[in-house]
Amino acid sequence: MAIQRMGIANPASNTNTLIFTSTAGYLTSVIATNKGAASTVRAWVVPNGATLSSQHGYMLYNVALPAGNTIESHRFAISTGDTVYVSASTADVSFSLNGIYDSSASIDTHLNQTTNVHGIADTANLATLTTTNALNTRLISLELGLGIFD
Secondary structure, three states, rough: OOOEEEEEEEOOOOOOEEEEOOOEEEEEEEEEOOOOOOOOEEEEEEEOOOOOOHHOEEEEEEEEOOOOEEEEEOEEEEOOOEEEEEOOOOEEEEEEEEEEEEEEHHHHOOOOOOOOOOOEEEHHHHHHHHOOHHHHHHHHHHHHOOOOOO
16 A cells, blocks of 8 residues: 555644544654744654553654754554644644555455355455464465465
């Protein structure tokens, strides 16, 4: 799946701004671009169910962003229900959250239901089935183009 833009924000100065609430697992990064005077920027994840600021995960924290410059955070994972926030010390910073869906964590929901592939009645549950014949399982993976056993 291709990388997609998940959210954009141009927050007021010193304002914590929600940029995205996740409905699935994603691998993401935040890009901050300073269109004006020197600023500092923050970007963080509030995990689903977190109630304390000590539970937040920061990707950028008071990072200096000179005028006319851009910075991208390291890649970070977010899960269902996580929220991503951004802020800057000036109102001239534009943020973009970009990511890719993490399909490796939920193969079952992306398989078309097929019957009788090497004796497995329902391939929609292939990732959760067990077999004593590892070679047969690898062949099923190759035939379906899954690549889940590489």
